[in-house]
Amino acid sequence: MKTKTSAMLLVLAALAGCKTVGTDYTGPRPAVQPGAFARGAGPDMPSPGQPVLAHWWTALDDPTLDRLVDRALRASPNLAVARARLRQARAALRSERANRLPNGNATLLAAHAHLPPLGDLAGQAGQAGQQDAQAGAAGGGQGLNLPSSLNLYSLGFDATWEIDLFGGQRRATEAAAAAADAAEAQLADAQLSLVAEVAQAYVNLRATQARQALSAAAVERQQRSVDLTARRVEGGTASRLDLERLQGQLESTRADAEPLAAQLDGLRDELAVLVGVAPGALDADLGAPVQDAAAVPLPPPSVAVGDPAAMLRRRPDIRAAERTLAARHAQVGQAEAARFPRLTLLGLIGIGGTHPRDLTHLGDYSAIAAPQLSWNVLDFGRINAGIERAEGVRDEAEAQYQLAVLGALRDAEDALSRFRQRRTTLATIARAKATADRAAALTVARQKAGTASLIDVLDVERQQLAAEQNLAQAQAALTNDFIALHKALGLGWEDAGERTAAR
Secondary structure (H helix, E strand, O other): OHHHHHHHHHHHHHHHOOOOOOOOOOOOOOOOOOOOOOOOOOOOOOOOOOOOOOOHHHHHOOHHHHHHHHHHHHHOHHHHHHHHHHHHHHHHHHHHHHHOOOEEEEEEEEEEEEEOOOOOOOOOOHHHHHHHHHHHHHOOOHHHHOOEEEEEEEEEEEEEEEEOOOOHHHHHHHHHHHHHHHHHHHHHHHHHHHHHHHHHHHHHHHHHHHHHHHHHHHHHHHHHHHHHHHHHHHHOOOOHHHHHHHHHHHHHHHHHHHHHHHHHHHHHHHHHHHOOOOOOOOHHHHOOOHHHOOOOOOOOOOOOOOOHHHHHHHOHHHHHHHHHHHHHHHHHHHHHHHHOOEEEEEEEEEEEEOOHHHHHOOOOEEEEEEEEEEOOOOOOOHHHHHHHHHHHHHHHHHHHHHHHHHHHHHHHHHHHHHHHHHHHHHHHHHHHHHHHHHHHHHHHHHHHHOOOOHHHHHHHHHHHHHHHHHHHHHHHHHHHHHHHHHHHOOOOOOOOOOOOOOO
């Protein structure tokens, strides 16, 4: 008996050591071989170093923006969704790991059975049977009609364990681990997107406040001109036509400024939702009077962009796509394992009887051990179809990874191009604004000297206001391109926390 048991254990050990089916994952094929960014160098964009992974927004030197980003990273519902999905993925990984271990159940049973009459038990031996029948007849059948009852007490433990002969469970665990890594990368990607959205909404808010302040100053200046001209009309030193022209320009400036208030409310509400509070909750913090509106934050003169290879390793969406590919690759091996036999070990041990004290008779136990080998030998192509489907899903994931890499490279190159061009555009608009300021001052001086008309003054003032508005918008556009560049470079996230334990 001992020899047979040892032989069985040796066979099981040999089977358990079989090679895991499917090919091992070695990483995706490289989509491209990037060297350096085509638009990342030049005298107008020095970029010799590697960028800072997190907290890049502090380069804008705006404490209010820093506080908003910190609040968003702590309380944003978008990040709460991503964190919940990460917890789900990690729980699924723990479940797959547990599936590779035995599954055991302990049971305690106490039963009382009420049975019908036992009836005639004749047939065991001739005379004894006849005597029982006569006794039953003499007693009016009462002996046969007496009910009987039975008590049963049982304490047992059963266990099952599927031996992972061909690595199907190992591949399932490998797929779950890669899926958990992908969920962690998706959380980092959500952080990256959230920071960029908060920063851009804040910059747009400040730019709109700056435009509102410029419009308010223009309205105030034009109102003074209207009041002065009205007094001159009353004194006979100015014409009614001049007053109407000034009044018309004043109303036009007011009309242009009115929509800015609604835009400001929308931007405040957008920021409130991003940081996880109700719309209107940030109005007190971000609703400063227009004359005190903060200037648009501007990026630093030098921006480090690094190289494409580092960017591809850093971007969370690329990481998520690669980990998804790894999971799909493992699922192919999991599907291939269905072609082979499955070995399950079943075991049961228990004690019991008709009285509770029988549970203390440890020597009177029952034990069963039953290895079970099952093999799906007639599936009419279902397994092959499942393998083909898994391979198709894997190939799709690989194509998605390649697209993600190419898309990331395009995002970075486009962002670099826009940022460089925007810096040139801003310098041009700043020069135009300075020219408009000088022209306005000269025209006002000429009007006082009597060599320029009111129409000339109104024209240069319109140009001056337009140049000021254009400069504020260009500053916001440059900062937004700076934000978009950091998002394209995969910056603005931190480690989601302690990584899943080593596999």
